[in-house]
Amino acid sequence: MILAWLIIIPLAGGVAAWAAGRKDGHWPRRLSLAALLIDAVLFVVIWRDAATEPALARGTWLAELHLNWIPQFGIGIHLAMDGLSLVLVGLTLFLGMLSILCSWTEIRDRIGFFHANVMAILAGILGVFLSLDLFLFYFFWELMLVPMYFLIAIWGHENRQYASLKFFIFTQAGGLFMLLSILALYFIHHAGTGVYTFDYSLLLGTPLAPMTSLLVMLGFLISFVVKLPMVPFHPWLPDAHTEAPTAGSVILAGLLLKTGAYGIIRFVLPLFPLTAPVIAPAMQAFAVIGILYGALLSFAQTDLKRLVAYTSVSHMGFVLLGIFAMNTTSLQGAVMQMLAHGVSTGALFILVGLVQERMHTRDMERMGGLWSAVPRLSGMALVFGLAALGLPGFGNFVAEFLVLLGTYRMSPATAAIAAAGLVLSAVYALWMVQRAFQGNRRWSGSLPDLSLRETGIMALLVIAIFWLGLYPGRVLDITRPLVSTMQFIPPSANQLDARTGGPAHDRMP
């Protein structure tokens, strides 16, 4: 039941915040923060259990909940948490709290509704990370979209209508393909067993003919790589990230993108263990293209926020590469990268938000020399710029190193090209620091440096990114059981033929 509370409490907090917003601007913030703090306490309880319980070693679920929902369709409320869910829930609550904190002065309009939306998104994301019923998963997957749309469309910047519409349509169209695949799987499973169910654990072993398996998998994959995003499905990302308010950008980059990666790890690899390796080389290629392309485009931006947005394309390329290099090391690297990118990009977006709040512009041409005016803010920008370029000591370094190490085992050439992305990331990160924070002032007036609240936010982020970088063992231990239970079968040329004679026949009606 604790898992259901994890989702219900933010939802209830959001409703309370909405109601409170009619009277006073501060109560929505306090209520939202309180709800997330209660959730965080629950999280700590589970985390401590996870550390002591031998359950972790066995690779079973840390907590599980199973209720009926729509029995006619075989739909249940099946929530479960393993190491991967656990760390991602932790990231969600952490960034959730920070996005409430960083909107404390930025959002002055319709505060109650804003917080209701933020909390609804967070609840949707938590639901995605915890659902083990495919229908429920799709339900939460879609649930994240509407409040996110509102967040961008109402509190966004200049071009918000366009960006929010683009975001919604890209992700929704992707989601519909996943719905098709989920239903196909549902009917194939029924044809084989006579049982209608959306339960992940029951659908896991569904035998599929190679061609069917490929099509069904692609349905899932399209939905996930749009979210991730993988080049060429990324065009929604720079617009959505740039136009969203700071909290929206933090949640988008830090959490929403992770749901795509999570979906691949949780669903695509285990449901299609034979087919996933077949397309792995292609996915690796896309991942590498994403790494380089994202970095190059990032370098070309003059809008500070857009620059940070494009770095996400590059960094999420490493996640995709790690997943599809398909070995324990690279997968652990991918999970690590999800966390590290969440923290570092979240921090960069918050910093950009702070700059924009002070200067009312995101154009780097009109910045420069910020260091002398706001040294603390600029120092933080340098810290997270360095994190983004993968300097040792930061979580990003550990993650990218593991991904490259794992990839090297499979294909040294791929690893070598991907490593070039690291060079490019150094270029854009330092370029950003140089143009915005150093050099000559291209503006006038005076700016306030970080306030106590803002310093607190940044301090938390710095601690988190260094914790991931210097002491990654804990996270790696917790996610290891899942990663090591995955059966990776190396792709071979004649694999498609070899499996045609198996027990599975084309059951697609």
Add this chain to the structure above:
Amino acid sequence: MNTAISISGLKALLPFLIMTAAAMVVMLGIAFRRDHRFTVLLTLAGLALGGGSLVFTPFAPDRYVTTLVLVDAFAGYYLALLFAAAFAVVCLSYSYLEIQGGHREEYYLLVLLAVLGAAVLAAATHFASFFLGIEILSVSLYGLTAYQRHRDQSVEAGVKYLILAAVSSAFILFGMALVYAEVGSMEFARIAIRAGAAGGALLGTGLVLIIVGLGFKLAVVPFHLWTPDVYEGAPAPVTAFIATVSKGAVFALVLRFFGNMDIRVGGALFLIFTIIAVASMFFGNLLALMQQNVKRVLAYSSISHIGYLLVTLLAAGPLRLNASAFYLAAYFVTTLGVFGVVTVLSTRDRDADKLDDYRGLAWRRPWLAGVFTAMLLSLAGIPLTAGFIAKFYLVAAGIGSALWLLVIVLIVNSAIGLFYYLRIIGAVYSMDGPPGPSMPISLSGSAALGGLTLALLWLGIYPGPFLALIGSLMQTAH
């Protein structure tokens, strides 16, 4: 076949008799006392009584009353749906007509007659009852569509509807004649048997003509041309009525008439319905993209929704009736809700059909905007709403019967549809709306909208009990 009606047959006809009596009582009521509220209460009482009588109606799979109507659970379900929808429309109409001048009372008489016609359609198993039902329904709708005689648009819409409905009736009649010429019977069951075997040219032509006629009523492409004009011109609650009661009843008849035929074997029928469905989805959604008028957007959106619904007709197996029953319930709730919002925002001079009428609505009337948003999201098929479960059920029924083309077209169109629903939602939440004086919403209007929203969320979040009910009702049908 026995043509006399027994006592138990009369009992089975109770809902129809009550509707007839209600129409007469309302007419007499107007003659004695011309009072808007009084008439509305009489009408609502009649509809409630009709709905209540469904509890006592002895539904049975073979409860034929003469050969004209079959009062089975299938008919019972659709009667309940039609009565409930009419109830909501009357509630909305009260707040709409209250601010209009003139003679308002006869409106309700027409509504009751239209409901009676719709109810006959839902239970019809014979060409005679089919035609009677469709004519009672249509004739009442001419009056309702043109009810606001002082508005040019309303009169124009009424005339358009009159001409097109007359043409469609002619098609249906001719089709019936051809079918009868070959089969020698007007009973659906016998026609279905002959259509399943190798039917002749007369039967085939007859069926196609009937499809054309029904296509007009359902407003599917290519018989949809009247829809946007009539939707735009008719008073908002009448538009809601046409979109729900009229189309729902005709669809129930389509299910009854064509459901008995084996469409998969028919080949030609399957092809015809597939083309109609695909064309309705694409044309409906693509044309909706180009509209500026909210009522026209909703008109095209309803065209595409009937296109989606046709997928259930083509699906085989037990899912067909269940899926269409659920989809229609969700579609009724959503459509009534969305037109309900248009209704309560309309003023004495004009209906609220410009996008600008909704700009910034969220900050002027947060509750109403919330209802409107929920309804639009339901039309788009977003989770938490009835529309999502309904669309999910459709896709499931389609995939279950391996209708891949239709399902993929449906998916693509759902994505296209998002554009125009989101455009309206975007306007509702835009910051630059006019401050605008806000007049209070009448009690009946807000009660109807509140009820519809609750139904929307209930069907969207916890549809289990309702699905079970549909399952048990439809199991005995056919």
